[in-house]
Amino acid sequence: xxxxxxxxxxxxxxxxxxxxxxxxxxxxxxxxxxxxxxxxxxxxxxxxxxxxxxxxxxxxxxxxxxxxxxxxxxxxxxxxxxxxxxxxxxxxxxxxxxxxxxxxxxxxxxxxxxxxxxxxxxxxxxxxxxxxxxxxxxxxxxxxxxxxxxxxxxxxxxxxxxxxxxxxxxxxxxxxxxxxxxxxxxxxxxxxxxxxxxxxxxxxxxxxxxxxxxxxxxxxxxxxxxxxxxxxxxxxxxxxxxxxxxxxxxxxx
Amino acid sequence: xxxxxxxxxxxxxxxxxxxxxxxxxxxxxxxxxxxxxxxxxxxxxxxxxxxxxxxxxxxxxxxxxxxxxxxxxxxxxxxxxxxxxxxxxxxxxxxxxxxxxxxxxxxxxxxxxxxxxxxxxxxxxxxxxxxxxxxxxxxxxxxxxxxxxxxxxxxxxxxxxxxxxxxxxxxxxxxxxxxxxxxxxxxxxxxxxxxxxxxxxxxxxxxxxxxxxxxxxxxxxxxxxxxxxxxxxxxxxxxxxxxxxxxxxxxxx
Numbered sequence: 001x002x003x004x005x006x007x008x009x010x011x012x013x014x015x016x017x018x019x020x021x022x023x024x025x026x027x028x029x030x031x032x033x034x035x036x037x038x039x040x041x042x043x044x045x046x047x048x049x050x051x052x053x054x055x056x057x058x059x060x061x062x063x064x065x066x067x068x069x070x071x072x073x074x075x076x077x078x079x080x081x082x083x084x085x086x087x088x089x090x091x092x093x094x095x096x097x098x099x100x101x102x103x104x105x106x107x108x109x110x111x112x113x114x115x116x117x118x119x120x121x122x123x124x125x126x127x128x129x130x131x132x133x134x135x136x137x138x139x140x141x142x143x144x145x146x147x148x149x150x151x152x153x154x155x156x157x158x159x160x161x162x163x164x165x166x167x168x169x170x171x172x173x174x175x176x177x178x179x180x181x182x183x184x185x186x187x188x189x190x191x192x193x194x195x196x197x198x199x200x201x202x203x204x205x206x207x208x209x210x211x212x213x214x215x216x217x218x219x220x221x222x223x224x225x226x227x228x229x230x231x232x233x234x235x236x237x238x239x240x241x242x243x244x245x246x247x248x249x250x251x252x253x
Numbered sequence: 254x255x256x257x258x259x260x261x262x263x264x265x266x267x268x269x270x271x272x273x274x275x276x277x278x279x280x281x282x283x284x285x286x287x288x289x290x291x292x293x294x295x296x297x298x299x300x301x302x303x304x305x306x307x308x309x310x311x312x313x314x315x316x317x318x319x320x321x322x323x324x325x326x327x328x329x330x331x332x333x334x335x336x337x338x339x340x341x342x343x344x345x346x347x348x349x350x351x352x353x354x355x356x357x358x359x360x361x362x363x364x365x366x367x368x369x370x371x372x373x374x375x376x377x378x379x380x381x382x383x384x385x386x387x388x389x390x391x392x393x394x395x396x397x398x399x400x401x402x403x404x405x406x407x408x409x410x411x412x413x414x415x416x417x418x419x420x421x422x423x424x425x426x427x428x429x430x431x432x433x434x435x436x437x438x439x440x441x442x443x444x445x446x447x448x449x450x451x452x453x454x455x456x457x458x459x460x461x462x463x464x465x466x467x468x469x470x471x472x473x474x475x476x477x478x479x480x481x482x483x484x485x486x487x488x489x490x491x492x493x494x495x496x497x498x499x500x501x502x503x504x505x506x
Contacts, residue, residue, distance in 0.1 A: 009376050010376050011376045011377050056377060058436040058437075059436075077372070080372075080373055080374055083374075084374065087376040089373040089374050089375070090373060091373045112435065119329075119330070120262070120329075120343060120344045121333055121336075121337065122342070123262050123263050123264045123341060123342050124262065124264050124309060124311075126264070126340060128377065179435070182441070183312075183496075183498070243436075
């Protein structure tokens with residue numbers, strides 16, 4: 001048995017999230033079925049994070065255990081061939097020690113959330129970003145975000161379906177910037193933590209957007225956090241602006 | 254009669270190009286039909302450039318003449334509402350003098366061509382860039398490109414369907430760079446000229462890609478140009494990597 005670490009990029013639009021679902025197609029199911037067609041083995045995909053319907057990944061880290069002898073490059077090429085036409089790509093593949101675990105060894109996760117701040121509807125960025133017509137004060141959003149950085153009880157920003165043992169998490173970074181793109185500009189929110197609660201990033205982004213639009217005072221973000229009550233949440237941002245960017249492991253240091 | 258200048262952004266994937274076609278949907282038809290539904294007037298859309306099936310635009314400039322009295326902002330909002338669900342957006346709208354012409358007043362056009370240089374297939378950039386698995390030497394591509402800058406007979410890089418009176422054009426810029434994106438990097442080719450021949454940018458990009466892959470010597474680009482023969486063309490790059498970026502007018506100076 002050999003353990004292979006995979007780096008996955010995917011467009012989340014057609015999937016019911018990364019993990020297997022009874023209701024519809026998932027990234028996990030697509031990768032496991034592609035592996036079965038290649039290897040004739042039932043494999044199980046373990047991943048650093050979970051993502052919801054419509055959420056994208058730039059470099060999700062996952063692993064599978066394989067009995068058959070195969071070279072990582074061959075496996076990567078075969079998976080990419082068998083994953084077509086699903087919008088999932090294996091961008092890196094390597095063997096790892098048996099005690100390396102994509103989820104349990106992971107010590108950090110980072111996300112980016114993209115907001116295109118303009119009146120006109122999206123065309124090339126459709127399903128790739130959240131379009132907000134009201135001008136956003138990104139500096140106010142950044143200031144308000146700092147109240148969430150650090151060790152807190154994030155109950156307000158937690159989905160009712162969250163399976164985490166505790167709502168207490170340490171948020172390492174929540175930066176808001178107005179970034180230039182080759183074709184214009186966008187507001188980007190960068191979030192980093194060891195782990196996140198279910199819907200935490202989208203819930204935080206939703207409240208920051210209210211601040212940016214002037215519908216919430218900056219202090220209301222801190223007040224919502226202190227309330228430790230889901231009812232204090234202002235808004236959950238839509239999934240299609242969210243990207244899982246990177247999983248960090250001790251050996252990366 | 255009032256003349257309105259429109260700035261259009263569109264995803265070229267579902268269209269048979271910008272200009273009206275007998276065979277299938279076009280951006281021009283979509284905008285003209287949206288205007289008819291709003292105004293009850295048959296209008297004709299004139300644009301700075303023509304684009305092929307699958308080619309995108311970030312800021313195409315166009316104009317329409319309207320009898321009815323309407324404010325530019327109202328027109329923009331109504332067009333965007335009536336263009337749904339077509340991936341076309343009016344990002345700017347203003348009134349212009351009657352002698353301003355989107356095509357004939359335009360003194361410069363710029364394009365960008367995006368190449369994602371990796372083995373793995375595209376997911377989020379599917380239909381948005383050209384994927385090339387062979388490592389590209391972008392510096393060799395840039396050096397080779399400089400042979401095309403200036404006043405030349407571009408017959409080699411001209412489609413047989415080109416309607417231009419002359420194959421002689423002045424290319425002002427053809428730069429190749431490896432650019433960072435928030436999620437990785439890509440090779441970008443920037444082309445600027447007063448005007449281009451049909452397929453000129455894609456033909457030039459195709460030959461530069463051959464240089465980048467090491468299948469052509471750098472000098473072969475200059476040799477292909479000097480041949481003034483379509484048979485000397487190495488490769489026509491696919492349309493989905495090409496973006497019309499900007500139209501330039503005297504008043505922009």
